[in-house]
Amino acid sequence: MRSTEASAPLWPAGAWKEAEKIVSRSPTDFEERVYAPQRITAIVATLAEDGVSPAHVLAGSGLDEAAPVTRVSYAQVATVLHNALRLAPDPAFALRAGARMHLTQYGIYGYALLSSRTYAQLLEFSVKYRRVIGPMTSMAYDAEHNPAICSFEPLLSLDPCDPLYRIALEFTYAAHLTLCRDVLGPTFNLTAVHVTYPAPAHANAYATLLQCPTVQFAQSANELHFDPAWAGCIPQLQDGITHEMARQSCQQFLDELTHISGTAALVRRALADQMPWRFPKIEAMALELALEPRTLRRKLEAQGTSYRQILADVRRGLAIEYLRKTRMTTEEIASRLGYSDAANFRHAFARWTGKTPHAYRLI
Known part of the structure; x- marks a missing residue:
């Protein structure tokens, strides 16, 4: 856990449940051809x-x-x-x-x-x-x-x-x-x-x-x-x-669908279970899932995704929810999303949405 965690702002009321909803909402079987056309x-x-x-x-x-x-x-x-x-x-x-x-x-x-x-x-x-x-x-x-x-x-x-x-x-x-x-x-x-x-x-x-x-x-x-x-x-x-x-x-x-989308779904579920929010490295996540890191990478790759992509999707979703539904500052959101400073978070958010956090909040 980062050393700044102890001084980080309090987790907003209800935010744990919001985070769980975001994690569980995104499709985990994105590349699997299993649905009617x-x-x-x-x-x-x-x-x-x-x-x-x-x-x-x-x-x-x-x-x-x-x-x-x-x-x-x-x-x-x-x-x-x-x-x-x-x-x-x-x-x-x-x-x-x-x-x-x-x-x-x-x-x-x-x-x-x-x-x-x-x-x-x-x-x-x-x-x-x-x-x-x-x-x-x-x-x-x-x-x-x-x-x-x-x-x-x-x-x-x-x-x-x-x-x-x-x-x-x-x-x-x-x-x-x-x-x-x-x-x-x-x-x-x-x-x-x-x-x-x-x-x-x-x-x-x-x-x-x-x-x-x-x-x-x-x-x-x-x-x-x-x-x-x-x-x-x-x-x-x-x-x-x-x-x-x-x-x-x-x-x-x-x-059958649960079997198909198992690994990515397990990763998302594991992330949700680790709140207050932490973003473990893939080695720590693999250990929690009783897998070798290379095995976890291979399983996620077979589903058309990666651990890095899942983390980015979750962070993006959380950032949007916090900007829309809380009064947390950019610095507070950056801390909760595991960024070392607010500038890195601003760059990432602009890459995701084409807007700065401040501009997005004004929409």
């Missing part, structure tokens, strides 16, 4: 409507429209999203693409949702088994209060000012509305839409495409609000046996 298909189809060639949207992803695949990776999704951001003539393309995501496109996961006993059970299932579909966001819900709330956090970016963060949320919001109407009928409506980033140029499209008159930007959380009475509504095709069979299939996939 429907999200990419929806984006390609939406841009094709606007005259953009599928080949251009798929460029650099290793995917070819003429050779359909059944499994894709987060890395391929991210590549397609970056291409779409650059090529789309309509800035609201992600909202339109998400609206294409009907239940039939989710496979066995969709059958589980469709056969849920109630909408509340559907939400509970969505949270627990969301990784089955390679989601763009994490999800939580509270259907006990008024309004009922579904909250989301993008997985492919932790920075609300990053366009990738925005389109992941737009896609998810529209997809969630389509899913709910597929299950509960066309009368399902949202009562409010909240997002954490400032209003984009196409802000008016939110109310139109999400069919919700109350859309608020620069909020403290990403939330969809709805009437809690919907929680007890029974889907038209609810069936306990079908739901349980589909649930078992989803559980089997999750078990």
